Amino acid sequence: MNVTSSTTQLAKDWAKGYTSQPEEYAYQIKDIEGEIPLDLQGTLFGNGPGLFEVGRETIGHVFDADGMLRVFRFQEGKIYFENRYIRTEGYVKERIAQKILYRGFGTQRTGGWLANIFNTNLKNAANTNVIYWGGKLWAMWEGGHPHQLNPETLETIGLDNLDGLLNQETFSAHPRIVDGTFINFGVSGMSPQTLTIWELNQQGEKIKSSSYPVEGFSIFHDFLVTPNYYIFIKHPFKLNPVLWLLGIKSLEQCLSFDNQNTTKILIISRNNQQMEILETEAFFGFHHGNAWELDNKIYLTTICSDTFPQREKDKMELDKMSFEKPIFGQLWQVTLDLSSKAVTRKPLLERSCDFPSVHPAFVGQENRYLYLNVASEATNNAPIQAIMKYDQSNGQYQMWSPGERSFAGEPVFIPRQGDVAEDNGYLLSVVYSASTHRSYLVILDAQNLSVPLAKCHLDHHLPQGFHGTWTSENFLNGVS
Ligand SMILES: [Fe+2]
Secondary structure, three states, X not given: OOHHHHHHHHHHHHHHOOOOOOOOOEEEOOOEEEOOOOOOOEEEXXXXXXXXXXXXXXXXXXXXXXXXXXXXXEEOOEEEXXXXXXXXXXXXXXXXXXXXXXXXXXXXXXXXXXXXXXXXXXXXXXOOEEEEEOOEEEEEOOOOOOEEEOOOOOOEEEEOOOOOOOOOOOOOOOOEXXXXXXXXXXXXXXXXXXXXXXXXXXXOOEEEEEEEEEXXXXXXXXXXXXXXXXXXXXXXXXXXXXXXXXXXXXXXXXXXXXXXXXXXXXEEEOOOOOEEEEEEEOOEOOOEEEEEEEOOEEEEEEEEEOOOOOOOOOOOOHHHOOOOOOOOEEEEEEEEEOOOOOEEEEEEEEEEEEEEEOOHHHOOXXXXXXXXXXXXXXXXXXXXXXXXXXXXXXXXXXXXXXXXXXXXOOOEEEEOOOOOOOOOEEEEEEEXXXXXXXXXXXEEEOOEOOOOOEEEEOOOOOOOOOOEEEXXXXXXXXXX
16 A cells, blocks of 8 residues: 555544444443453543534534543443433534534534624534533533533533633633642633633632733633643634624634744733743644743643644545644643743654643643653654653653554543552543444553553444543442
8 A cells, every 4th residue: 555545544544533423322341351450440531522413414623513421430340331412502402403503613504604694602512621520520612611410420410600700701621730729711702802710629619710811812722830820822823703703704714823923922920910921933732731840940841733724614524634734733842931031942752643641640740751642653744543651851652552543532641549650550542443433442551551451342433532531439329
């Protein structure tokens, strides 16, 4: 097979991982290779797109697909699986109407501009992350409020404004938990925007909040926290909303990446709410790894690409995706010198990668290991398929690949109980196999990725997901 046809096959396989899963299941996984570690007790909650069609209409972008939970509950060496759609207003109304009723990031209502003009009510797809905090399970989407769910039954309770904490602000899908404090942000307005940051205690109650004006239009998907700072990377976007308001183009098509401008890094003191802005050359990236302070500098890791992966048309057409263009980024370390105000960047990994994370106890602290998804190929742009443990102290890494026609999702690190050694834990990831059109949960030992501890095969496929989190409760209540 030549390079072009193998690349085409890879794109087709990758696109097949975004096939709808309309069924909702609940069963004990019995098809298991290997052993489930007995100390793995709790729940892996995952979220991601589930449905790419409404009736006979196809949505325009995976970001707009209805959120579907993927839930793996662990109890005494057994695993119980459930997937469940979040009953958002949009999900419920569109299932009844059997046609697209809402615009999205890259989705337009059928019927041309007349069907879209002055319609600024994007669907809250509740599809990006899910987290259990303060006794609540939240399905999160960065353009609106979280949906609260019952962690036992997975029933949708409804939109949650956190007892009135949220008004017009969004509530991002990338909270950070530092020293037992839940920290998240939201924005209001379009251009300029107001950025608000909240800190919540373990009961989900507000400890503090603060708001900041931000010039122009920004896409803040993720952020970073250290003991003394919140850090936001403001990539250079321009938004021309006129054609969007007139219904002619989707929001995505009205964005442009301004590579002649600079990327701005907002450094906000958690102590006195002062904001300082440093600048560096233009780059884009959805996700950040970690940040830490040392010698009046902040070091951070982030996924960088030269530009935003903007499409020419409002169509999914994932099988036509060209991986010659960098749709995923590369891992860089950025250093912010708080004395000289200099920003320096250096690449850590040339390979295409995404979804970086660290041991939860090292969020905001200097970490040695970073866990992330990477392309199998070391240099070419390609879809992410494998799981890597990257050692920042020496650039060495361990990697586990699921094979050439399979795609591993975000690796979630779960520390072994009672031990804070940075790599003493498990990595859990949902893998999609295009050859079988089924998915499985892989359990890796973070100290030795070479051979999985277990592969837990589902009876069906799951569309490739976005983000998930672990909680030590399994909410099983007597299931055995
Ligand atoms: Fe994300």
